[in-house]
Amino acid sequence: DAGITQSPRHKVTETGTPVTLRCHQTENHRYMYWYRQDPGHGLRLIHYSYGVKDTDKGEVSDGYSVSRSKTEDFLLTLESATSSQTSVYFCAISAGLINTGELFFGEGSRLTVL
Amino acid sequence: GQQVMQIPQYQHVQEGEDFTTYCNSSTTLSNIQWYKQRPGGHPVFLIQLVKSxxxxxxxxxxxxxxxxxxxxxxxxxxxxxxxxxxxxxAGQGGTSYGKLTFGQGTILTVHP
Structure with missing residues (x-):
């Protein structure tokens, strides 16, 4: 357990509404990631962060933004949710100050956009 | 961009049988990792391979x-x-700082 908490764990929302998912870690890890998981696609990287206020895009970043104002929190925002963003979202951290590559995942946040 | 293909997508076996899943990358990797996800759970790291x-x-x-x-x-x-x-x-290429590219996964079912 790498001390990762995701919230909310489940959310149902309507198309066009904003949604923010929160990832909180307790162990001061530098690298944090947001992935989405869909059947047949595995896990796809949305955005990642390598420090406070330092973020970059992953392979499926369109429609998503992130913020990291504190080491412990990495927020994922859907400005205007669409049905194609219905998915399970996983936050992950890479342990240690130097990225080892090994990822520890949170429990996931299941988002349904109606 | 880097692509990682994994086969098969599904595998059903009887308990006691062997199972193999294969992974192929479109580019040379610096390392490859394997994760297991139980039904309803989150991916859990199994191992990392680095050397040829x-x-x-x-x-x-x-x-x-x-x-x-x-x-x-x-x-x-x-x-x-x-x-x-x-x-x-999940493959990592070069200095991609943990930007792992995951395969699609193989769903294993084991019948008792």
């Missing part, structure tokens, strides 16, 4: 990294019902 031709074992699980560092496999000997879940490979 590397073979690692964890009890009944054998992991291999190809000589060209573009393919990998996970083999489970004598499956048990506790092996049920989805197995993912």
């Amino acid at each position: 031709g590397e073979v690692k074992k964890q009890k009944r699980l054998t992991f291999q990294f190809g000589e060209a560092k573009k393919n990998s496999s996970l083999h489970i000997t004598a499956t048990q019902t506790t092996d049920v879940g989805t197995y993912f490979c």
Whole structure:
């Protein structure tokens, strides 16, 4: 357990509404990631962060933004949710100050956009 | 961009049978990792392979990294019902700082 908490764990929302998912870690890890998981696609990287206020895009970043104002929190925002963003979202951290590559995942946040 | 293909997508076995999943990358990898996700759970790290031709074992699980560092496999000997879940490979290329590219996963079902 790498001390990762995701919230909310489940959310149902309507198309066009904003949604923010929160990832909180307790162990001061530098690298944090947001992935989405869909059947047949595995896990796809949305955005990642390598420090406070330092973020970059992953392979499926369109429609998503992130913020990291504190080491412990990495927020994922859907400005205007669409049905194609219905998915399970996983936050992950890479342990240690130097990225080892090994990822520890949170429990996931299941988002349904109606 | 980097692509990682994993086959098969599904595998149904009888308890006691062996199981293998294969992973192929479109580019040379610096390392490859394997994760297991139980139904309803989150991915859990199993192992990382770094060296060309590397073979690692964890009890009944054998992991291999190809000589060209573009393919990998996970083999489970004598499956048990506790092996049920989805197995993912994830490749990291160059200095991509943990930007792993995941395969689609293999869903393993074990019938008792």
